[in-house]
Amino acid sequence: MGNCGNSGQEKTIEEKIFETCGISVDQTPDHITGSDENRILLGVILQRHIAAFDDLILACFLRYGIKEERRGAHKNSVEDSKLCAFELLAAVADGNEKGQPIDDKAFNSESFDHGSCAESAFIPEISIQEHNLLSSFKGLPQSENDSILEHTSEPASSDVLKNIDCDIKLGDGDVKNANGNPNCKVGHSICVGDSFNCKVESGPEMRLEDEKYQIGELSMAKTTSVEPIPDALVQKHLNNVKLGIRDDDDNSYGCNKSSTKIRPFKPQPRMGNRRIRKMLTSKYRKVAPKLKGCELYNTSEGMKSFYQYRKRIYTRERFQQAPFKKRKLSDHRFSVAYDQDTSCDSISNLPEKGTKIDKSSSAVNVERANGKVKVHQKPKDPHVKFSIKSFKVPELYIELAETASVGSLKRAVMEAVTTILGSGIRVGVVLQGKKVRDDNRTLQQAGISEGSNLDTLGFTLEPCLTHVSPSKTAKKPSSVLPCEEDQELLRSPATPMIDSVISNASVDPPLVTKCDADVDNNGFISSPQTPSNELMDGSVPESNALVAVPSMNVGPLAVVPVNPKSKRSELSQRRIRRPFSVAEVEALVGAVEKLGTGRWRDVKIGAFENADHRTYVDLKDKWKTLVHTASISPHQRRGEPVPQELLDRVLSAHSYWSQHQSKQDGKHSVKPLMKTADPHEETVGA
DNA sequence: GTTAGGG
DNA sequence: CCCTAAC
Incomplete structure (x- = not known):
């Protein structure tokens, strides 16, 4: 006009x-x-x-x-x-x-x-x-x-x-x-x-x-x-x-x-x-x-x-x-x-x-x-x-x-x-x-x-x-409260926002490297190479959106009272999310089938020895979620789909080890659950 | 240090 | 993943 x-x-x-x-x-x-x-x-x-x-x-x-x-x-x-x-x-x-x-x-x-x-x-x-x-x-x-x-x-x-x-x-x-x-x-x-x-x-x-x-x-x-x-x-x-x-x-x-x-x-x-x-x-x-x-x-x-x-x-x-x-x-x-x-x-x-x-x-x-x-x-x-x-x-x-x-x-x-x-x-x-x-x-x-x-x-x-x-x-x-440092710290080093690249490229930009752990022939998970550069999923929202990266300055009103509770803001920062790859799940399932639940440290040592980014707590948590995932309908699952076969094994193992207390005296522990394990197998002598 | 669970 | 009680 x-x-x-x-x-x-x-x-x-x-x-x-x-x-x-x-x-x-x-x-x-x-x-x-x-x-x-x-x-x-x-x-x-x-x-x-x-x-x-x-x-x-x-x-x-x-x-x-x-x-x-x-x-x-x-x-x-x-x-x-x-x-x-x-x-x-x-x-x-x-x-x-x-x-x-x-x-x-x-x-x-x-x-x-x-x-x-x-x-x-x-x-x-x-x-x-x-x-x-x-x-x-x-x-x-x-x-x-x-x-x-x-x-x-x-x-x-x-x-x-x-x-x-x-x-x-x-x-x-x-x-x-x-x-x-x-x-x-x-x-x-x-x-x-x-x-x-x-x-x-x-x-x-x-x-x-x-x-x-x-x-x-x-x-x-x-x-x-x-x-x-x-x-x-x-x-x-x-x-x-x-x-x-x-x-x-x-x-x-x-x-x-x-x-x-x-x-x-x-x-x-x-x-x-x-x-x-x-x-x-x-x-x-x-x-x-x-x-x-x-x-x-x-x-x-x-x-x-x-x-x-x-x-x-x-x-x-x-x-x-x-x-x-x-x-x-x-x-x-x-x-x-x-x-x-x-x-x-x-x-x-x-x-x-x-x-x-x-x-x-x-x-x-x-x-x-x-x-x-x-x-x-x-x-x-x-x-x-x-x-x-x-x-x-x-x-x-x-x-x-x-x-x-x-x-x-x-x-x-x-x-x-x-x-x-x-x-x-x-x-x-x-x-x-x-x-x-x-x-x-x-x-x-x-x-x-x-x-x-x-x-x-x-x-x-x-x-x-x-x-x-x-x-x-x-x-x-x-x-104005004196704690802008808090903000600073929160977004500093580890936070990979400096270069949050958002492109509409369908191809994965270099920065967005997928880092599935490698699984060697033994089924062991080794640590990914470059955890530093990766921008895990959450880091690349919709991958295409333009994301405004905030300036360091939070402004006078953006103050947060020093909260004693949030001490971690200074030193520790929440670890980046690292979804388990199918390979890792595989290894985890295998380990649990063999060792049972409750022996996460062993699981860690046994199958994730070299995966420094996976603690036994992580494995335990993952197992927890796997069990949950396996028990819900497929359409409710999120993230990278885990093969049903694995989920079946998860349920099977979970069921098995639920009955057979996995953490018994090391002696002659329970018989490892194998793929063909019979869930009804009689309990091992206590 | 590990486990087990709730968050 | 985090946090923690409990062991």
Whole structure:
């Protein structure tokens, strides 16, 4: 759409992104975006509602986080950016499907400020099917305004985050225009190239905090025009960003479904307003403004008080690469998680009509699925097209004292969020398992060309160690606890996150070496060679997702009270998970058949003598799980399947040795169980 | 140091 | 895999 455009002087999105990512900005113009050939289009197009917000998030992070360009005249710029990101995250949460479990929702509702409508409208949980952000962008039915607003006042649970408004001003600050002309059809979606402002401010009822944020402008160059996407084409969201309060106990998000009811919402293709106001009220609506702590919560909804038992401030992120011990410091946690749905049709499958993608060279073909980086190659297209589909944001846990202000909560969340993608992240390019370090090479030279096997192309987000900025502004010094070391230690040495490579290569990248133990002819297990480099399963999530590696800096609020219990965080780190290979299972089974259960040390010595990474406790545990595995239905089993034959032997041996106490006086112990052992064999003399 | 079990 | 009681 025409008005999506912005001042032409701006850089293209790829330039922006490359720039913000620190990918040789200098070369960008020449090698990346300057020429028509082999042009890499890295970016995201705002095709869908979710994508749009996702992109915004990405953009925000890139802009404010990675580059740390906390601009903005006023001092709150930092918070602003964070808040912005936070809000955007929340915004994406809207993608939740209707009818989804309560606990799985986040901020499903949001309000949009439709143009002239000065007040922010509140859109109660609108199912994706019926309504989606995308369509929202098109415009809200003015006729709906009233009823919508109605919901705003609807008694509901209090909102911890309450009324955090996020105004996104799109375009050249054409807010007024949008406001003034509700019917201004701007299109359904934010166009790449639009610039927008985020203004976050606390709601009117929010008395605890009177914060007002004016986020700096974030702009993306337009690289392609986005055509309106018919609602019919809009499918379910592909990704969800969950931002909510989770209760460890029931795994719910702290509050029950708000009273807000889902109501069909038929967006009208108008309101081209480029301003979006998000109101994170639905779920966490606050009742009594001045209440604090648990009182903030309206219990009418049966929701538990969020702040209950809150005593410490706690922020924690967990990454799949970093299996640090999970610590539960509270029963209720506030979590921000970025999930991704499974099913989702590729945009490219959508009917041609109305689709947004500009087939031209500059188009960024986005396909969101499984949060992977997908490379699109079109035989005839000389351009290399690929896009980053999403970030995987680790879970965040934030714990605040119940006396903490809402504002501090917001800050905490912001801190946590930005900590993840905040300072010091650099992007790495991995091709065929190897990092492409030379930034000066052209894509073609690097082997990233249309003809190359782009399936092996991946990206990494790594902490830029040199960028580890101490702690950002600590608004709440009081909340800062002295234990950042803890965090550091947790993710240091053994944690192989420095190079967590995530590629969409189907082939196992070098780093992801499978290390099945070797089994010699004697059936003995020998120790794997390089346990150091391996990134065991958990380390390579979905193998394709882009994982944001956190910077070392945890931030002032990400403090964890020194917990005496968690002493191990310093010295010991949980060992990496090393699934038993079939060969190992085989050896184990064989040993147990012979030695029986209860003689794990012997089993270890006998069959795993050289497998240093397998302790007899491990073997014992494994046997335990094997027995369990063997006793459940196949479809319930997970992991590398163990041959049924082995499982049968496991059961057999287990049964046998259960009857024949294996640990009897060494003398003439029990007769070893052989494959053909008869479980009914008479007991050996005691 | 080993075992056995719960976590 | 971790943690520990119990031996």
